[in-house]
Amino acid sequence: MGRDRRAPARPLRGGRRDGAHPAARAIVAPGAVTVAGRDVRVAAVVVAWREPGATLEAVASLLASTIAFEPILCVAQEYEPDDLDALERALRGHEVIALADNIGFAAAVNLAMGRALAMGADWVLLLNNDATIDPTCVDRCLVEAARHHRVAAVGPAVAYAHDPSRLWFAGAAHSRRLALVWHRGHFARPGNVPASADSDYIPGCCVLVSAAAWRDVGPLREDFFMYYEDAEWGERARARGWHLRYLGELLCLHAMALSSGQDGSRLLAESAAYYLERNPLRYARDTPGPLLRLSRTAGVLTVWTGYNLTRIRPSQWATVGWAVAQGIRDGWNGTMGRRQADDRAPRRAGATGER
Template identity: 35%
Template structure:
């Protein structure tokens, strides 16, 4: 059985090299494909110099998480791999973790995530399953109590969840083909929740394997301009997800409690300027919805985010 791990890098060479090292050392049975999402920061050259057997791919432009990972999955399917894993570049993979998730996913009909710990504090769990909030439908991580009720135990068997986290998803080639790629309208954020919903609606079971552990840097890419762009993608994509998957009652509640109050909430927590900027972003989100503009944010918005991050 041939297993491929796809690692996507965007201006994160240091994290990417550490991630690749953890896979090469701890999971040598699995092949690696490292993709640079158009950052041209030398990461592929460094990977090739240190690990000549690791495959690399340059997208040439920033395709977002969804587009970049789709390129890797497509390459894996074309090359005849039996199982493909997408893995965030800011993760460290514990010894044997890939063996565990691949072993569960190889039979087909399921998609699998490991238990995800905080990279800076491995005593804390970041993800052990996702669900839709029963009140407003927000995709969120399960609480420890919810995870325990679902069957999460340190050395227990895999258990079913509603949503997987995109930082590490493993599925057979047949499952990837059945579910299809990540929806590139999302670009970044909520594409994993949308993929999970499509998988479940098509009969694919979503499982977490608690014995498999990885450590995640958690939003290490959302710095500088991407702190503002992250707000844009979060709000825009949350509305896209809601319009696709949630009933009208939950859509209205989500808009009223999560989206519209964002400028006031940021103003209270971070000051007036932050609140005004979030208000401007919310206007951009509304315009994007009216125009049906998805995928990567406009050049105008990216440049404004750069100006804001500079001061």
């Protein structure tokens, strides 16, 4: 599936940086922090599809963290040799997993999570390569997790990178009956960040995941390829008695789905339209029990499809509208994995992340 390219090792950083958040936990060893009276090891995973410049910015924000990750794992998909070399130089002492093909966000996360857990991580931060974090982000998330019982994941408030005055995520809801998902606090001002609370799911853009929960709940659904896998994982986690916590502090900026061509806009690009239509429908169709399956399927095909259709630019109805129709067809029939049209698509500049 790919090859590991590990940069020459050097000691990871330790100690607290000047100007760290006063609530940050003290580092006791590289990659280990003290939380609730015990030492925990924290790793980080960055999933990248092309766009090396954005990936380097995400990595730089991790390296500036008030804790030292052990290790940072970057899954670099479809990278040119020179870009891989630059990434390895930036991640000296950590690890780059180079893949010749785009295997999808879910599969890339599962690959890196397996590696991180095998190396002894207690918590793993998942970060999009089009996102950056505040230096105290992981510290604050660990503190939030320690305050509650059986926390599977914690995610902070996230704002748009192109407009930090607007929130992208401040908690999320997942309708059990209609299979609909939405972000709370969307487009709210950062001065009015909603308070911390339980969340039905935490988006994969920036989420600190418990290794114990991951082992109990299982990996992401790889057949989704990208989109909706975080909501589905959150439902499984909650069904097993875990809690997912939204942290009411703005600690992450997100460039927002550049991989699918949205570039911070609510308007859908062709690739995003396909997966956002197909995956919720497949989730609904996979529901055990005829009544709930009917309710979820109806919710997706009426409310969700209707909403997606309002997000198509008039000049792109022929392509994006057709992608929505293909998503309905494949979601209904169970044709999953990477969209065939994406397999034939040429490389293009400005594509980053999988969210």
